[in-house]
Amino acid sequence: MVRDKKTELRRFIEEQEVHFPTRWDNTKLQSARDCPRFCFFRHFLGLTRQSGTSLPAAFGVALHMGIQSLWEGKSVEEATHLAYEEFNKSGLLFSTKEPYTAERIPLVLMQWRDVYSSHQLTMLKPEVGFIFPLSDEWDYYGRIDGIFQEDESGTEGIYELKTTKSKWWIKPNPHNQLDGYLVALSQYQGRYVRNAIVDIIELQVRQTNFYRRETWRSEERLQLWHRETLWLIQYMKNCYDYGVFPANTGHCSSWGGCQFQDLCTLQSPRQWIKLMPTYDVNPWKPWVADEEDSGISLNETKKGGEESDI
Numbered sequence: 001m002v003r004d005k006k007t008e009l010r011r012f013i014e015e016q017e018v019h020f021p022t023r024w025d026n027t028k029l030q031s032a033r034d035c036p037r038f039c040f041f042r043h044f045l046g047l048t049r050q051s052g053t054s055l056p057a058a059f060g061v062a063l064h065m066g067i068q069s070l071w072e073g074k075s076v077e078e079a080t081h082l083a084y085e086e087f088n089k090s091g092l093l094f095s096t097k098e099p100y101t102a103e104r105i106p107l108v109l110m111q112w113r114d115v116y117s118s119h120q121l122t123m124l125k126p127e128v129g130f131i132f133p134l135s136d137e138w139d140y141y142g143r144i145d146g147i148f149q150e151d152e153s154g155t156e157g158i159y160e161l162k163t164t165k166s167k168w169w170i171k172p173n174p175h176n177q178l179d180g181y182l183v184a185l186s187q188y189q190g191r192y193v194r195n196a197i198v199d200i201i202e203l204q205v206r207q208t209n210f211y212r213r214e215t216w217r218s219e220e221r222l223q224l225w226h227r228e229t230l231w232l233i234q235y236m237k238n239c240y241d242y243g244v245f246p247a248n249t250g251h252c253s254s255w256g257g258c259q260f261q262d263l264c265t266l267q268s269p270r271q272w273i274k275l276m277p278t279y280d281v282n283p284w285k286p287w288v289a290d291e292e293d294s295g296i297s298l299n300e301t302k303k304g305g306e307e308s309d310i
Contacts, residue, residue: 010243058090157195
């Protein structure tokens with residue numbers, strides 16, 4: 001019985017010409033950790049019922065643009081204008097209720113500037129896209145919010161900005177995304193880079209709170225991330241080769257309720273074909289590298305598709 005189901009899913013993979021991803025980012029890897037079957041539906045088949053950008057995500061992207069502009073030395077007024085332009089790309093409207101109002105943008109930017117005006121940091125390069133080989137077969141790619149340097153010590157590291165309605169879910173250590181980004185920067189620099197700063201903007205209805213978390217990783221920890229990541233991708237490759245993507249039913253209520261529950265309840269991959277037209281096909285593309293890019297490269301980010309980890 002089990003062997004037949006494996007064979008059926010493998011036939012489905014071949015008939016649908018489903019290819020195994022050669023490039024992996026933090027979002028794909030995290031979905032593989034959470035639920036291999038979710039990862040298959042979302043990142044192998046490219047299915048989604050959540051096309052477009054949510055209001056919190058669009059608001060977060062706008063604030064990212066505003067903060068980046070402040071790092072570049074622009075005024076709050078200029079940064080606000082650029083943040084509005086970025087928000088308008090989403091095609092959404094600001095809410096009339098806090099915290100996602102148009103008036104909140106300049107207020108947050110002004111507060112952020114005042115809170116961190118005395119901190120001695122220089123942003124060497126904001127919005128850095130990267131890609132580097134994990135192995136001969138697979139690449140890791142993503143987008144770092146910035147590379148900073150401490151003015152006094154000259155120490156360099158990665159900078160990440162997170163906007164959230166609750167700071168409690170953001171833990172800088174352990175944090176797979178920060179580990180991977182430090183590995184990427186270490187590869188690029190040709191030396192071990194250990195430091196990271198995470199700025200957390202907590203958007204509550206009546207106030208905005210700012211938290212700056214400094215963290216670091218040992219060289220051994222970064223090597224462990226590399227080994228674990230290769231193991232995880234190889235595990236997904238085994239799932240692909242054998243036609244078995246286990247469902248983690250403990251995550252069915254995650255993501256606000258998994259969008260693939262109706263597919264999961266079907267007994268046969270043959271039945272998926274009937275339901276698949278009810279989904280959009282919108283492959284995950286948080287950052288797209290130039291075709292000529294190969295090996296290690298840190299370039300200006302090229303955005304596309306949905307936003308992740310805002």
